[in-house]
Every structure is written in C-alpha cells, then in structure tokens.
Amino acid sequence: MENSAKENAQLFSKSIILPIDGSSAKSESSASKDKQTYCGGIKIFLGALSFVYFAKALSGSYLKSTITQIERRFDIPSSLVGVIDGSFEIGNLLIIILVSYFGGKLHRPKIIGVGCLIMSAGTFLIAMPQFFMGRYRYEVFSSSTNSTVSVSPCLQDKSQIPFSVLERSQVKVNAGCVQTVAIIGPIFGFLLGSLCAKLYVDIGFVDLDGITITASDARWVGAWWLGYLIAGVLSVLAAIPFWFLPKHLPRLESRKDSSTSSEQSKFIIEDNREHHRPNDQKLKIIEMAKDFLPSVKNLFGNPVYFLYLCASIIHFNSLIGMVTYKPKYIEQQYGQSPSKTNFVIGLINIPAVAFGIFSGGLIMKKFRINVLGAAKLSLGSSFCGYLLLLSLFALGCENSDVAGLTVSYEGTKQISRYEQTLFSECNSGCICSKNEWDPICGENGITYVSACLAGCKTSNGSGKTTVFDNCSCVGITASPSKSSSAVMGTCQKGNECPKMFLYFLVISVITSYTLSIGGTPGYILLLRCIKPQLKSFALGIYTLAIRVLAGVPAPMYFGVSIDTTCLKWGSKSCGGRGACRLYDSNAFRYVYLGLTVVLGTMSIFLSVAVLFVLKKRCVPQDENITANGGRGMVSVQNRKDNFVNSDYLIQTTYWPEKETQL
Numbered sequence: 001m002e003n004s005a006k007e008n009a010q011l012f013s014k015s016i017i018l019p020i021d022g023s024s025a026k027s028e029s030s031a032s033k034d035k036q037t038y039c040g041g042i043k044i045f046l047g048a049l050s051f052v053y054f055a056k057a058l059s060g061s062y063l064k065s066t067i068t069q070i071e072r073r074f075d076i077p078s079s080l081v082g083v084i085d086g087s088f089e090i091g092n093l094l095i096i097i098l099v100s101y102f103g104g105k106l107h108r109p110k111i112i113g114v115g116c117l118i119m120s121a122g123t124f125l126i127a128m129p130q131f132f133m134g135r136y137r138y139e140v141f142s143s144s145t146n147s148t149v150s151v152s153p154c155l156q157d158k159s160q161i162p163f164s165v166l167e168r169s170q171v172k173v174n175a176g177c178v179q180t181v182a183i184i185g186p187i188f189g190f191l192l193g194s195l196c197a198k199l200y201v202d203i204g205f206v207d208l209d210g211i212t213i214t215a216s217d218a219r220w221v222g223a224w225w226l227g228y229l230i231a232g233v234l235s236v237l238a239a240i241p242f243w244f245l246p247k248h249l250p251r252l253e254s255r256k257d258s259s260t261s262s263e264q265s266k267f268i269i270e271d272n273r274e275h276h277r278p279n280d281q282k283l284k285i286i287e288m289a290k291d292f293l294p295s296v297k298n299l300f301g302n303p304v305y306f307l308y309l310c311a312s313i314i315h316f317n318s319l320i321g322m323v324t325y326k327p328k329y330i331e332q333q334y335g336q337s338p339s340k341t342n343f344v345i346g347l348i349n350i351p352a353v354a355f356g357i358f359s360g361g362l363i364m365k366k367f368r369i370n371v372l373g374a375a376k377l378s379l380g381s382s383f384c385g386y387l388l389l390l391s392l393f394a395l396g397c398e399n400s401d402v403a404g405l406t407v408s409y410e411g412t413k414q415i416s417r418y419e420q421t422l423f424s425e426c427n428s429g430c431i432c433s434k435n436e437w438d439p440i441c442g443e444n445g446i447t448y449v450s451a452c453l454a455g456c457k458t459s460n461g462s463g464k465t466t467v468f469d470n471c472s473c474v475g476i477t478a479s480p481s482k483s484s485s486a487v488m489g490t491c492q493k494g495n496e497c498p499k500m501f502l503y504f505l506v507i508s509v510i511t512s513y514t515l516s517i518g519g520t521p522g523y524i525l526l527l528r529c530i531k532p533q534l535k536s537f538a539l540g541i542y543t544l545a546i547r548v549l550a551g552v553p554a555p556m557y558f559g560v561s562i563d564t565t566c567l568k569w570g571s572k573s574c575g576g577r578g579a580c581r582l583y584d585s586n587a588f589r590y591v592y593l594g595l596t597v598v599l600g601t602m603s604i605f606l607s608v609a610v611l612f613v614l615k616k617r618c619v620p621q622d623e624n625i626t627a628n629g630g631r632g633m634v635s636v637q638n639r640k641d642n643f644v645n646s647d648y649l650i651q652t653t654y655w656p657e658k659e660t661q662l
Contacts, residue, residue, distance in 0.1 A: 045109070048241035050181040052116055055234040057185025058192070059123050061350075062227045063088060065193025065342045068328050069224035073136055073201060074129070075570060075578030078328070082559030085324055089551035109245035116239030120232045127228035136201045137167055138219040139436050139570060153451035153459055153468060154430035167210065183354035190346025192230065197222035197339040212463045215337045217489060218581045219437070219570070222338060295537055303613050304529040305538065309545055311606035312522070315382065316550035318599035319515070321558035322592075328562070329592050332583045333396055334501040335493045344505065352509045356381075356516025364520055371528045372614050374521035379607045381518035386600040388511040389593060395504045396589040397497040400490060402439075402447045402582060403454070405567050409473050411446055417567060417584065426473040427455040435571040437581045441491040442474035443484065449568070454486055464488055525610075561591045 063085065071081045200208055201221040213219050300306050326349075330341045360377070363369065369377060399406040399414075408415055409424040422434045432452035440451050448454035448471075455472030468486045475484030530538045563580065565587035570578035 044241065045245060048238070048245070049112070051234075051241075052112060052238045053182040054185040054188075055116070055231065055238045056119065057182045058189040058234065059119065059228075059231040060088070061186035061189030061346075062193050062231055063126075064324055065190050065197070065327060065338075065345070066222075066224040066227065067324060068331060068338055069197065069201075069222050071579045072219060073221045073224065074133075075572045075576075077566075077577075077580065078325070078559035078562045079556065080559070082324070082555035082557070085555040086552040089547040109242040113239040113242035116235050116242070120235030120239070123228045123232035123235060127225040127232075130201070130225035135167065135206060136221055137573060138213065138221075139438055153454075153456045154427070154432075154472075167206065183350065183357070187346050187350045189227075189231075190342045190350065192227045194339045194342035194346060196224060196227045197337070197342055199223040199226070201225075210463065212466070212488065214464060214489060215339055216335070218439075220338070295534055296541070299530065299534060299538055299541060302530060304610060304617070305526070307606055307610045307613060308522075308526060308529065309542060311603045311610060312542070313545055313549045314599055314606065315603035316546050317554045318596050318603065320550050321554040321599070322596045324555045325558055325562060325592060329588065330501075330504075332588055333585055334497055334504065335397070335400075336501065348505060348509055349512050352512040353516045356513040357519045359513075360517040360520035363517070364524065369521070371525055372611075374525045374528075375607070375611045375614050377521040378518035378525065379604065379611055381514055381516075381521075382600065382604055382607060385511050385515035386597055386604065388507060388514060389597050389600070391507055392504065392511075392593055393589065395500050395507065397493050397500055397585055399567075399585045400447055400493055400582070401445065402449065402490075402568075403473060404449065405582060406584075407446065410476060411444065420567070422449055422453055424473065426476055427453050429472075430455055437568060437570050439490045440468055440486040441489055442471060442486040444474055445491050446474070447490045448473060448486065451486065456486060558592075558595060561595060562588065565591055 067081055067085065070076075070084065071078060198215060199222055200206070200211060201223055203223050215222070326345065327338065327341045330336050330344070331338060336344075360381070363377065364374065367373075401407045401411065403409045403411075404422040404424065405420055406414060409426055423432075430452050432450065434449075434453075436450055438450045439447050440454055440456070441447055442454060451459065451468045451471070454468065454474055456468035456474075457470035457472075459466055459468045461467050466488050469484070471484045471486050474486055526538070526542060527535060562583075565584045566580035566582070567584050568580070568582040570581045572578045
C-alpha cells in the first residue's frame with residue numbers, strides 16, 4: 001500500500017520524485033518540497049491568467065467605448081458599426097468548440113499563449129485604418145476656418161457656393177482572482193476610452209489650434225486608435241509567461257479535496273485528473289472525436305441545460321445590445337460628451353456589476369442555497385432588474401430645438417419628421433446646402449444646421465470663437481433685448497436634462513447591480529445540471545452559443561433599429577450618406593429601451609420554464625426513491641440536495657461548513 005501511494009504521487013508530479021525507502025523524514029521533506037513547487041507554479045499560472053483576463057476584458061470594453069468614435073471617423077451608420085462590433089465574436093465560431101474539447105488534452109499554457117498573440121494581432125489590425133485612410137476631415141463651413149476677416153455666410157452668388165471644406169493642417173489566490181481581474185479590465189477599458197476620447201483623432205499630426213469643433217460636437221472624433229495599440233501591447237506581454245510553464249502542474253492529493261473545495265476548484269480538479277493517467281491509458285484524438293456527437297446529443301437532450309441555454313442567449317442579446325449602445329444613448333439622450341460618458345460607465349456602472357456578482361456568490365454561500373434556490377435567485381434578479389429598466393422610459397430628455405428639424409423657424413411649434421424643411425422665408429435669399437452639418441447656436445436658444453441656413457450676414461473671429469451676426473432667422477424669434485447673433489456649436493438641452501441624467505445614473509447603477517446578482521447562481525446552475533465529465537465541453541458550447549447567437553447579431557439589429565430614429569444624416573466627401581448627426585430623442589429612447597425590455601421579458605419566461613423543470617426533477621429532501629419504486633430515508637451525508645439528471649443521479653453538497661472560500 002505504501003509503494004502504491006508513492007507511485008500515485010509520482011504520477012501527479014513530473015518534477016519531484018518521492019523516495020521509496022520508508023523514511024518518514026525524507027517523505028515529509030519531499031512532501032514539503034512538492035507543496036512549495038505546487039504553490040509556486042499555481043501562483044505563477046493564476047497571475048499570468050489573471051493578466052490575460054485583464055487584457056482581454058480591457059480590449060472588449062474599449063471596443064464598446066469607441067463605437068461612436070468609429071462611426072463618426074469613417075462616416076458609417078450604427079447598423080454597420082453593429083456589424084463591426086458583432087464580428088468581434090465571429091472568430092470564436094470555428095475554434096471555441098475545438099479548444100474546449102481538445103484543449104484539455106493538449107499543452108494548455110502554450111495554447112493560451114498563442115491565443116494572446118492572436119488577440120494582440122487583432123487589436124493592432126483594428127487600429128490600422130487610422131494610418132491608411134488619411135486625416136479626419138469633418139464638415140465645416142468656409143467662414144469657420146482660420147480667418148478673422150468678416151465673411152458673409154449667407155451666400156447670394158452661385159459662384160461662392162462652398163464645397164465641403166477640408167482641414168488645412170496635416171493631421172486568497174484562487175480562480176476568484178481571475179474573475180476579479182476580469183471585472184477590473186472593463187473599468188480600465190472604459191477609463192482608457194474616456195482618456196482617448198478627450199484627445200483629437202489626429203493628435204500629433206495636425207495643428208490643434210485650427211480645429212473648430214469641441215468634444216461635445218456631433219462631429220468630434222477622439223484618438224480611438226490609441227487605446228487599441230495599448231491593448232495590443234498588453235496582450236503581447238500577457239502571452240510571454242505561458243511559454244515557460246510546463247504542460248501540467250504538480251497537484252497535491254488530500255482527503256479534504258472532496259469536502260472542502262469550492263465548486264470551481266472541484267471543476268478544475270475533475271477536469272485535470274485524466275491528465276495524470278498512464279500514457280497507455282490516454283485516449284487518442286481520433287477516439288475523442290468519436291465521442292463528440294454523442295456528447296452533443298447528451299447535452300442538448302438535457303432539458304434543464306437546453307432551456308437555460310436558450311434563456312441565456314436571449315438574456316445576453318438584451319444585455320449586449322444595451323451595453324454596446326449605452327455610450328451612444330447617453331450622448332444623444334442627455335447631451336454628454338464621449339469622454340464623460342465613458343468615464344461614468346467605467347467608474348460607476350462596471351463596479352456595480354462587480355459588486356452584484358460578488359453579492360450573488362455571498363448570498364449563495366451564506367444561505368447555502370441549492371441548485372433549485374440558485375435558479376430562483378437568478379430568475380428573481382432578472383425580474384427585478386427589468387422592472388427597474390421600465391422606469392428609464394420616463395427619464396429622458398426632449399429633442400433639442402433645431403430649426404427645420406424639430407421646431408419651426410419661428411420657434412412656435414414642434415414639428416414631425418414628415419414636416420421637416422430646412423428652408424424658410426428667413427433664409428430664402430441665401431444659397432445654402434441642406435446636406436452640410438455645421439451647427440450654430442442662436443441667441444434665442446435654437447440650433448441652426450448651418451450659419452447659412454440661419455441667414456447670417458457677417459461673421460467675426462476664427463475657429464471655435466467665431467461669432468455670426470445679423471442672422472435673419474435668429475432675429476425673427478429673438479426678444480428685443482437680445483441680438484440676432486449666434487456662436488459655433490449646438491445649444492444645450494433644456495434645464496431639466498442634467499437632473500434627468502442624474503436620475504438615470506442612479507437607476508442605471510441599481511439596475512446593473514440587480515441584474516448581476518444572478519450571475520453566480522446561474523453559473524452554479526449550469527455546472528450542476530450536467531455530467532461532471534461533460535462540464536468543460538458544456539461550458540464551451542454555452543460560451544459559443546452566447547457569442548455567436550447574442551454577441552454577433554445583437555449589435556447589428558440594435559444598430560439597424562437605432563438608425564431608424566435619425567433626423568439628420570451627415571454627408572461624406574464623395575456625396576454619400578455619412579454618420580447620423582441628430583437623433584429623435586424620444587424615438588431613440590423607445591427603440592433602445594424597448595428592445596432591451598422585450599428581450600429581457602422573453603428570457604424571464606424561459607427561466608420560469610427552467611425552474612419548473614427543476615422542481616419536477618428534484619427529489620424531496622427527507623426521502624429517496626429506491627430502485628424498486630419505494631421510498632426510503634436519505635442519509636444525513638447525502639441529504640443536502642439530490643438532483644436527478646436525465647439519465648443518472650448526481651448527489652451534491654453545497655457550501656459545506658468547512659469551506660472558507662467563495
């Protein structure tokens with residue numbers, strides 16, 4: 001027995017050979033050395049893996065923060081931006097199942113290292129168009145350029161009709177730490193997005209004094225490309241440690257493994273045990289491939305797994321669509337700059353999500369909730385979260401007063417998109433283009449699409465300080481005490497909008513926290529409804545389904561829906577339709593929040609179905625069904641929670657008294 005135990009120990013450690021001489025002193029010394037090697041190796045691995053999760057989460061969240069910047073930089077609609085965002089997940093379609101199924105049999109650290117290098121190459125490629133497509137050129141009226149000479153924006157000679165003028169300047173250490181860092185990553189991703197959004201897109205290549213727009217302008221584009229270069233470098237650095245790690249780490253066997261390990265550690269141990277079998281017992285790749293289809297059939301034949309998968313797909317469609325266009329929604333609905341929007345999301349919303357996930361796990365542990373309770377908690381958090389979202393319908397801002405688009409030139413009535421007309425009697429003497437977007441704010445508080453359409457006769461100053469005078473359209477609504485002048489940029493939204501934005505932030509944080517509470521219970525439910533040997537494969541299928549059926553399509557159809565609310569499209573230099581400059585605030589709010597709530601409601605109904613199936617398959621706590629159909633008492637050891645799967649019984653014990661880690 002002693003030799004057998006030592007032989008088993010040798011199988012779990014390739015770097016340490018335990019002596020077989022019966023010496024207790026030597027055995028203790030070897031065991032101590034084995035423990036030190038294990039602890040050192042696992043710390044290095046977890047540290048490196050945490051950094052990978054950080055880099056990955058930062059890249060993904062940074063992409064979300066640059067959606068509006070990319071849209072404006074390349075003059076594309078939200079629908080096309082949604083395709084770009086969705087394509088971020090397409091790469092998983094061909095490899096994620098193979099990695100999850102065969103990856104456990106191969107050299108995992110090197111596979112992770114290769115993945116990091118591929119990820120870094122992808123982030124570098126995203127930034128490349130900035131350097132191949134020339135400098136950013138936005139729509140600008142000729143009188144806005146660097147000139148202090150008085151110019152008449154209201155052109156009355158066809159020979160003076162301006163073309164789109166271009167810029168003259170050339171321009172305790174465990175798997176929990178991994179999840180924690182994965183939450184920190186998005187925080188830094190959005191904060192990085194906030195910093196880059198403050199910097200002009202062509203910083204370092206153009207004279208910034210010649211830029212006539214500010215960060216709050218609908219044409220402003222920040223240095224979106226800079227963050228991708230930073231994320232790419234981080235991914236390269238994250239790949240380095242994995243090339244120096246062994247294929248397997250030594251694992252310490254302990255009698256406490258089955259009673260004191262957490263759910264995640266059990267999962268890791270069960271998945272790794274097959275790697276320590278003798279070489280003659282390892283499965284061939286071809287033999288593993290033969291089990292692929294039966295494994296798929298077994299998973300989808302499990303009603304709990306299938307229903308939970310469907311509920312998760314629809315739920316993540318709702319969440320991904322909401323998160324993707326949340327910066328855009330805040331900018332358009334509340335008139336906030338991209339920099340402030342990203343800062344708020346990164347500093348307030350993401351920590352609320354992290355705290356919600358932590359709270360969900362804490363509740364599971366403190367109250368020792370079983371699989372049925374986990375399903376109830378997950379359902380309850382979703383239900384309350386989507387109820388809170390309903391209140392956001394009332395926390396919107398009205399449309400900005402834009403002459404000819406949302407209000408009449410007289411400023412006396414709101415107009416619909418079917419009544420829009422940019423030409424009026426007050427600017428009839430001017431030869432103006434209806435396609436350009438170079439807004440000015442009149443003294444009357446109304447925004448005009450351009451100085452020409454405002455009927456301005458003279459202008460003074462240059463760049464951002466340009467002042468337009470004798471504007472005939474401004475004069476017809478201005479009070480006697482106010483002049484008929486205007487300044488560059490759009491007018492601020494109503495006085496109530498800042499207050500509405502504050503209310504929105506409060507409700508948004510509470511909603512994010514509430515929805516995130518169900519994250520950990522849902523993960524526990526997923527692991528406990530399948531066979532132990534299929535856990536890795538089931539998680540791979542789950543991740544693939546979420547990314548392909550939610551991560552890819554959600555940004556696309558959310559973007560298409562948002563495009564339908566555009567009131568004024570920009571124009572490209574070639575004459576085509578560019579990015580949207582002005583949205584109908586009310587329509588945007590109803591489309592954005594409506595899609596989110598409808599999808600969330602559908603996922604709730606499927607979650608109810610999951611709960612119903614679970615109740616039918618849970619054995620009463622005080623009795624067990626015997627083989628002959630009779631009922632017998634369940635032993636105290638197995639009494640905690642017996643769950644009947646589709647073809648076998650899994651006896652599980654949740655959150656034992658001795659467990660100290662979440």
